[in-house]
Amino acid sequence: xxxxxxxxxxxxxxxxxxxxxxxxxxxxxxxxxxxxxxxxxxxxxxxxxxxxxxxxxxxxxxxxxxxxxxxxxxxxxxxxxxxxxxxxxxxxxxxxxxxxxxxxxxxxxxxxxxxxxxxxxxxxxxxxxxxxxxxxxxxxxxxxxxxxxxxxxxxxxxxxxxxxxxxxxxxxxxxxxxxxxxxxxxxxxxxxxxxxxxxxxxxxxxxxxxxxxxxxxxxxxxxxxxxxxxxxxxxxxxxxxxxxxxxxxxxxxxxxxxxxxxxxxxxxxxxxxxxxxxxxxxxxxxxxxxxxxxxxxxxxxxxxxxxxxxxxxxxxxxxxxxxxxxxxxxxxxxxxxxxxxxxxxxxxxxxxxxx
Amino acid sequence: xxxxxxxxxxxxxxxxxxxxxxxxxxxxxxxxxxxxxxxxxxxxxxxxxxxxxxxxxxxxxxxxxxxxxxxxxxxxxxxxxxxxxxxxxxxxxxxxxxxxxxxxxxxxxxxxxxxxxxxxxxxxxxxxxxxxxxxxxxxxxxxxxxxxxxxxxxxxxxxxxxxxxxxxxxxxxxxxxxxxxxxxxxxxxxxxxxxxxxxxxxxxxxxxxxxxxxxxxxxxxxxxxxxxxxxxxxxxxxxxxxxxxxxxxxxxxxxxxxxxxxxxxxxxxxxxxxxxxxxxxxxxxxxxxxxxxxxxxxxxxxxxxxxxxxxxxxxxxxxxxxxxxxxxxxxxxxxxxxxxxxxxxxxxxxxxxxx
Ligand SMILES: CC(C)[C@H](C(=O)O)[C@@H](O)C(=O)O
Ligand SMILES: CC(C)[C@H](C(=O)O)[C@@H](O)C(=O)O
Numbered sequence: 001x002x003x004x005x006x007x008x009x010x011x012x013x014x015x016x017x018x019x020x021x022x023x024x025x026x027x028x029x030x031x032x033x034x035x036x037x038x039x040x041x042x043x044x045x046x047x048x049x050x051x052x053x054x055x056x057x058x059x060x061x062x063x064x065x066x067x068x069x070x071x072x073x074x075x076x077x078x079x080x081x082x083x084x085x086x087x088x089x090x091x092x093x094x095x096x097x098x099x100x101x102x103x104x105x106x107x108x109x110x111x112x113x114x115x116x117x118x119x120x121x122x123x124x125x126x127x128x129x130x131x132x133x134x135x136x137x138x139x140x141x142x143x144x145x146x147x148x149x150x151x152x153x154x155x156x157x158x159x160x161x162x163x164x165x166x167x168x169x170x171x172x173x174x175x176x177x178x179x180x181x182x183x184x185x186x187x188x189x190x191x192x193x194x195x196x197x198x199x200x201x202x203x204x205x206x207x208x209x210x211x212x213x214x215x216x217x218x219x220x221x222x223x224x225x226x227x228x229x230x231x232x233x234x235x236x237x238x239x240x241x242x243x244x245x246x247x248x249x250x251x252x253x254x255x256x257x258x259x260x261x262x263x264x265x266x267x268x269x270x271x272x273x274x275x276x277x278x279x280x281x282x283x284x285x286x287x288x289x290x291x292x293x294x295x296x297x298x299x300x301x302x303x304x305x306x307x308x309x310x311x312x313x314x315x316x317x318x319x320x321x322x323x324x325x326x327x328x329x330x331x332x333x334x335x336x337x338x339x340x341x342x343x344x345x346x347x348x349x350x351x352x353x354x355x
Numbered sequence: 356x357x358x359x360x361x362x363x364x365x366x367x368x369x370x371x372x373x374x375x376x377x378x379x380x381x382x383x384x385x386x387x388x389x390x391x392x393x394x395x396x397x398x399x400x401x402x403x404x405x406x407x408x409x410x411x412x413x414x415x416x417x418x419x420x421x422x423x424x425x426x427x428x429x430x431x432x433x434x435x436x437x438x439x440x441x442x443x444x445x446x447x448x449x450x451x452x453x454x455x456x457x458x459x460x461x462x463x464x465x466x467x468x469x470x471x472x473x474x475x476x477x478x479x480x481x482x483x484x485x486x487x488x489x490x491x492x493x494x495x496x497x498x499x500x501x502x503x504x505x506x507x508x509x510x511x512x513x514x515x516x517x518x519x520x521x522x523x524x525x526x527x528x529x530x531x532x533x534x535x536x537x538x539x540x541x542x543x544x545x546x547x548x549x550x551x552x553x554x555x556x557x558x559x560x561x562x563x564x565x566x567x568x569x570x571x572x573x574x575x576x577x578x579x580x581x582x583x584x585x586x587x588x589x590x591x592x593x594x595x596x597x598x599x600x601x602x603x604x605x606x607x608x609x610x611x612x613x614x615x616x617x618x619x620x621x622x623x624x625x626x627x628x629x630x631x632x633x634x635x636x637x638x639x640x641x642x643x644x645x646x647x648x649x650x651x652x653x654x655x656x657x658x659x660x661x662x663x664x665x666x667x668x669x670x671x672x673x674x675x676x677x678x679x680x681x682x683x684x685x686x687x688x689x690x691x692x693x694x695x696x697x698x699x700x701x702x703x704x705x706x707x708x709x710x
C-alpha cells in the first residue's frame with residue numbers, strides 16, 4: 001500500500017516520523033506492506049517551490065492509498081501573499097482530493113479528563129464525532145475581495161452555497177456513522193436565518209425518514225450547539241454540520257478533551273483519504289523532540305480503518321496508545337509528577353513495541 | 356421619558372413586570388419620569404394580529420427613548436410559516452430601529468462562578484464584552500431558498516456582505532468601549548478564508564492605527580476564538596465580531612458565567628436602543644412566578660446608561676442586584692441549601708427596595 005507523507009512545517013516532521021515507525025510496526029505484525037512517498041506542503045513547499053501545494057504533491061497524493069499530514073504554517077510565512085499562504089495548501093489538497101467529509105472524534109480520555117477546562121464530571125465520558133462538510137459552503141463559494149460597489153462604497157462578500165448532492169453525501173456519512181455508534185445524529189444549522197440551512201435541514205430530515213428511521217435525529221441551531229457543547233458535551237453522539245460551523249464547533253469541542261495532543265482526524269472523499277492530528281505546527285517547540293505524536297498515531301489508526309481496510313491493526317494501535325498512557329508515559333505537554341517523561345521518538349518506540 | 360415595553364412570550368411577561376417595578380423605583384429615587392407603552396411582538400403578536408411585528412409596535416418603538424424586550428417564541432409557534440415566525444419579529448425590529456450594535460457583557464459573578472461548567476478558577480474573574488454587528492452580514496444578505504439551478508440541481512445560498520461604513524461604525528463602538536474598560540480589542544474573523552473577513556481585518560487595523568493607538572488590537576480566527584473562550588476566558592476584554600460569528604461566540608461565552616439568568620444585553624443604533632436579557636422565553640416555566648428577572652433588571656441598568664443618560668441610577672441598580680444576591684436571595688434557578696428562595700416578583704421588590 002502506498003502512503004503519501006506530508007510532514008509539512010514545525011513539529012509536523014517529528015510527529016510524522018514517530019507515526020511512521022508505529023505504522024511500520026503494525027505492517028510487520030499484521031502482514032501488509034507499506035511504501036512511502038514524502039512530499040512538500042505548506043510553508044516548506046513555499047520555501048522550496050514558491051507555492052504551498054506543488055503539482056508533484058497533488059499527483060503523489062492522488063496516486064496513494066492514503067495521505068498522512070503533519071501540520072502546516074508558522075510565523076515565518078505570516079507575510080507571504082494571501083493566495084500562497086500555507087493554509088492554501090491545506091484547502092487546495094482538500095479540494096484536489098475531493099475530501100468532502102471531515103471526521104473529528106472527540107473522546108475525553110480518562111488520562112486527560114482532569115486537564116479539561118470543564119469541571120471534570122461534565123467532561124468525563126464525553127464521546128462524540130463531528131462530521132463536517134469540507135469542500136463546500138462559504139469556504140468554496142465566490143469570494144469578492146474589497147472593491148468599490150456601484151455607489152462607490154467599499155464592500156466585500158462571500159457566498160454560502162450548498163447543493164442537494166453535497167448535503168446528501170455528508171448526511172449519509174453521518175447517519176452511517178451513527179448506526180455504528182450510539183444511533184443519534186444532531187444536525188447543526190441556522191435555519192431560522194439562512195436559506196442554505198433551511199435546505200440542509202429539509203434534506204437531512206428526508207434522508208432520515210426514508211433510509212434511517214432507526215437513527216434519532218435532532219436539529220440544533222449553531223448558537224445553541226455552541227452552548228450545549230460546553231454545558232453538556234455528553235448529550236452528543238454524531239454532530240453533522242457544514243464547513244464553517246464545523247470549523248468553529250470542532251475547535252470548540254476539541255478543548256473539552258483536556259489536550260489536543262490526543263485528537264486525530266480523517267478527511268474522506270471518493271478517492272484517497274487524508275489523515276492528520278487536529279493540532280497545529282507549534283513552531284515554538286519544533287525540532288526539540290518534545291512534541292506529542294499520539295494524535296498523529298491515532299490518525300494513522302483512522303487511516304488503517306477507513307482507507308487501508310485493516311480494522312484489527314487499527315484497534316490494536318488505539319489499544320497500544322492506551323496501554324502506553326496507562327503505564328504512565330507522557331510527553332512534556334501531559335507530564336505531571338509521578339509520571340514518566342519521554343520524548344517524541346521514545347513514546348513512538350513504546351507504542352510500536354506495545355503493538 | 357418614554358419606554359416601549361415588549362414583554363413578548365413565555366416568561367417575558369413576568370420578568371418585564373419585575374423590571375418595571377425596579378425602574379419605577381429608580382425613577383422616583385433619581386427624579387426622572389417614565390411613561391410606558393406596552394406593545395406586542397413575537398408569538399403573542401402572531402396570535403393577535405397574524406404577524407410577529409405589527410406596525411403599531413414599530414411605531415411605538417421608534418417614538419420611544421428606549422425599548423425593553425422580554426423574550427419571544429415557544430413551541431406553540433413551531434409550525435407557523437417561516438416568514439412569520441416569532442424570531443422574525445426580533446430580526447425585524449433590529450432592522451427597523453437600525454440596531455447595528457449588540458452589546459453582551461459577560462461577567463462571572465462570585466455568586467455563580469461555582470455553577471460555571473468551567474473549572475471554577477478558570478471562570479472566576481472573567482469579564483468580557485462582546486460587540487456584535489447586528490444588522491449586516493449573512494443575516495441580511497440575499498437569501499436564495501432551495502431551487503433548481505441551471506443544471507437542474509437543487510441548491511440554496513446566502514450572501515455574507517459587509518460595507519466599509521458598516522464595519523467602521525461597529526469597530527468604533529468596540530474601540531470606544533475598550534477605552535473605558537481594560538483597553539484591549541480582540542477582533543474575530545475568518546480572514547484566512549473569507550473576502551469579507553479580509554476587508555473587516557483591514558478596516559479595523561486602519562482605525563486602530565489612526566484613532567486608537569492606545570488600544571491593544573489582536574486578530575483571532577473565529578475557530579481559535581471558540582477554543583480560547585473555553586480555555587482561557589480571562590484573556591478577553593472587548594471582542595469585536597460580525598453578526599453570525601457574534602451569534603455563536605456570545606452564546607458560547609454566556610455559558611461560562613454559570614447562569615444565563617444574570618446576563619443582560621443592549622442593542623444600539625442611531626435612534627432608539629433596545630434592551631433584553633439574553634435568555635429565551637422558557638415556556639416550560641412561564642406563568643409560575645419562578646423565572647429569574649435579574650438579567651432583565653440588569654438590562655434596564657444598561658438602558659439607563661446607554662439610552663436615558665442616568666449613569667448614577669444605572670450604577671445603583673447594578674449595586675442593588677449585587678446586594679440582594681449578597682443577602683442570599685435567589686430565584687429557584689440559582690437556589691441552593693442555606694440560601695433564601697424567592698419568587699420573580701419578590702426578588703423584584705427586594706431590588707427595588709435596595710435602591
Ligand atoms: C487553516 C484553516 C483554513 C482550516 C479551516 O478553516 O478549515 C483549519 O482551521 C481547519 O479546521 O482545518
Ligand atoms: C433568534 C435568532 C434569530 C437570534 C439571532 O440569531 O440573532 C438569536 O439567536 C440571538 O442571538 O438574538
